[in-house]
Amino acid sequence: MSKKLKKLLIYIMATLGVAIFLSTLYRNPSPLLDSFDNRLRDYLFQIRGEIPTSDSVIIVDIDEKSIKSLGQWPWSRDKVAKVLENLTNSGVAIIGFDIVFAEEDNSSPHSILKKYNIERENIPNYDEIFANTVANTPTILGYVFELEDKPHIAKTEPNIPGSISGKFNDFSINAYGTILNTPQIQENGYSSGFFNNIPDNSGIIRSVPLIISYNKDTYTSLSLEIMRLITQTESIYVDANEEDGIQNIILNDITIPTDRHGRIMVNFRGGSKTFEYYSALDIYNNEIPIEKLQDKIVLIGTSAIGLLDLRAISFDSVYPGVEVHANVIDNIIQGDFISRDVFLDIFEEYAIYILSFLIVFLIKYTPFWMNPVISLVFFAILMITAYWCLFDLGIIINIIFPLLTILLCTIIATLLDFFYEIKQEEAIKKKFAAKVSPEVMNNLLKNIDNNDFQAMEKEVTVFFSDVRGFTNISEQMATAKDLIEYLNEYMEPMSNIITKYEGTIDKYIGDAIMAYWNAPADVQNHADKAVKASLEQIGHLSELNDYLSKNKKPLIDIGIGLNTGPAVVGEMGSTGRSDYTVIGDAINLGARLESLCKYYNSKLNISNFTKEKLEEEYNFRFLDLVTVKGKKEAIEIWQVISQGELSSEMKEELEIYNKAISLYKNSDFVEALELFKIGEENENRSNKRINSIYIERCEYYIQNPPIDFNGVYEHQTKG
Incomplete structure (x- = not known):
């Protein structure tokens, strides 16, 4: 058998494998895929926009x-x-x-x-x-x-x-x-x-x-x-x-x-x-x-x-x-109904096979740079067809499976092209021996002959996290090896979550992690991705602690601080040893916010600079207006609670708390004190500590009325 025929057979078998896999999934629908399919159709409704009613x-x-x-x-x-x-x-x-x-x-x-x-x-x-x-x-x-x-x-x-x-x-x-x-x-x-x-x-x-x-x-x-x-x-x-x-x-x-x-x-x-x-x-x-x-x-x-x-x-x-x-x-x-006809099930399953072979062989016989263009063209045709069927014919067609077919076949065909036609070139290994971030490595390879890695100013979102009570945890470990294994069980999923949201891990400092977004490569909505990564890390702790508890290991609690602002980014160090990192006031403030998690009994603190950059909706709690040690400019500290619908209890708690904060800012310390006491006395409250802080301040200001009160609290320590 000639190499050319063998190559053709491999393409056919790979394409057939993808088509069979997708058609099997199609015949055994998954709630998750159905949910994605519905979401895609929702976008079509949003693209269409409002239409007139009958006025009846x-x-x-x-x-x-x-x-x-x-x-x-x-x-x-x-x-x-x-x-x-x-x-x-x-x-x-x-x-x-x-x-x-x-x-x-x-x-x-x-x-x-x-x-x-x-x-x-x-x-x-x-x-x-x-x-x-x-x-x-x-x-x-x-x-x-x-x-x-x-x-x-x-x-x-x-x-x-x-x-x-x-x-x-x-x-x-x-x-x-x-x-x-x-x-x-x-x-x-x-x-x-x-x-x-x-x-x-x-x-x-x-x-x-x-x-x-x-x-x-x-x-x-x-x-x-x-x-x-x-x-x-x-x-x-x-x-x-x-x-x-x-x-x-x-x-x-x-x-x-x-x-x-x-x-x-x-x-x-x-x-x-x-x-x-x-x-x-x-x-x-x-x-x-x-x-x-x-x-x-x-x-x-x-x-x-x-x-x-x-x-x-x-x-x-x-x-x-x-x-x-x-x-x-x-x-x-x-009478402008939308519905799904029964005959579509058979038609769409056949369409998976036809589309699979069409995409794979189009990619096979076109230049490599055309691969994304082919995918985008097919995606555009799919969405236009789905739109036309839905709103002109009133027929609901499946979107997710044609989309999966386009994506998987593009990936398979590209991998086959890569395996057969693209030779990997040797890159300079010594240049990125000191690099730890995959994003930095990729940029070094692309920019090996220029000076793109010289220091420059850029807006970044910086992330600091720290394990609470780590000294006590380390004392419970029998050996240094046990401690390292324990840390790795925590560090690995936390690191994966950061990279999942396009973050770059700068360094591990004992039990602490420093990371940042929007460097070296630009990251769209980097503040949102940093917040989402942080919330996912906090959410993952429950699963991790279940595992640690079963293995009779100490449980882990963390605090996270995020700040967004200009920083100096680039290669820094000596001639023989350098590192790609970020420095500046914005970075220092991020570290301060993390250290203040313990003071406010919060898990995720962000500055007003980060909050102003967020595009998506989150649930917040205003914590304080402060000046941190070494700084004169007042900043707002916000606790990110979650993303999505709050429970009725949490809504009630935040409503009382926010009213108390408003009274406090307006120097109405007596009424604010009463509301903060309600928050502290209710054992179901999610953050009794913050109420205690403001109770103490209100009681002080009632006894010592301030002149020109501006609500700013000065932290004399780092945390």
Whole structure:
């Protein structure tokens, strides 16, 4: 066999191996890959941007303005009844509640007198008033299904007048219980629908169930029930088969494509407030012109943060749940559905094989420098095709597997090219014998004949970390070898995390690590990458300490300091021995911030200079406005807590703390002291130490009122 034929066979076998591997993954879908696929599709929605609504659906919003004027939710039922009456008098077509009235109105005079066994005639009963209003207005009530088998859940069945036909019960979502309106309200409603919004594995709502089965019966969603009544459909037909599950839900002449479980993929019109919103207060006061409400489909819900009906969608991470239902109704009205056809599974699997061979052999027979160009062209074609299919044809195609095919085949073809056609050149070994960073090595090889490594000023983000109580830890080790092995178990994952986020490790100083970002090579968003690396290191400690505990070794706790600023970077040292490093005031400040972690009992301190450079969202705690030893300029010290949603307890803690800090800065030490004491006394607080610090300062300033207080604290030591 000739070398040329052998080479061709190797290309074919490698390509076939990649295609078989990807097609196997495709047939056995992974939640992680599905999540990536959905994320990519989210970007297409964001690229498309907002699109017009049908202008048929409006939202009456129980917003902050309404709550401020009419009182905290839930309102007395007579107020809600007045909203319904005013909407009905304005000629709206139908009203849907994205709210369930599961309990009686305790504010009703009737309920209050009944509680105290006081009998009076003609006492207003707000529940009765509301129920009668529901009965005499075009109102569709909402309720919720319990989708998990919880103890003590209600088993009452909803009551709807419509019927559903078709053989589909093996595929629809099953409920275990219900949360209904009170019987008095439920029985007076003409109809009702559930308003469950079910996020996918990544916590984002992309689809909404139109039907749910419960106790061998099937019930419609609020959106579908509204459209059933609007279209005067007596019986909804569910089109399903044993192989593919549910395919369509049919209302008279409207065919709604769904997934196999009866969920509609929502073609969102845009971010929050894409639909017309009217404050419930304005409806209550009858301040909206009739022409803006007449013949509209009205959904009553809330955008108030405190009422917790906020969701995440592809456009927006804080999105009112009621607007999800508005999108579903608008999709049905306009008929611009997006769905995934069953035949695509076979087509996409074949496409993996075709695309694999096409890319590999294009790369094989084109110059090496064309490899990234070919990948980018195929990626552009993929995204344009996905966009066109999604928004012009309404067809959802898989994006992640074609993308993986492009990436893996490009890598395989490039490696084969490298193995066969590219000879590695010998580089000067002595030049980087003193170098420890791979990035520095690569730059030395590329710039061997010039002076690019001479010292220069550059903005960097510097990182310092240190193991707490290392002296005590070292004393517990039997031998120096044991200590080194122990340190390596910590250093290796921490170092890997730094390099993962494009950081350069400068040096190890005993148990401490010094690293930096944006040198020698430019690193985009270097402050963000430094913070992310630091948070990941802190998160990894839990896993590492589990391992150390099992092996009866001391646990590890660390403090990290980050600072961003100008520094001198370059080769420094003697003629025979040099090192690529960074020096300057910004570096010294980073070291000070790390040493102050112990003082503030924090794990990750950053300066205001780093905070100002961050592009992404994080959760912070303001620690102090200080001057550190050797410096006159005041700097802000911030604790980075996490990235992502905070727990309700942490939100409450930070709200109290931030209010206390604000009072402290305004020299209101007495009120600040009370709030700081709350933080110190609560044993569940995450950082009692910082409250103790400010308690001590407030008590001092109360006794010794300062003149021209500027909030600056001077640290006399390094930590």
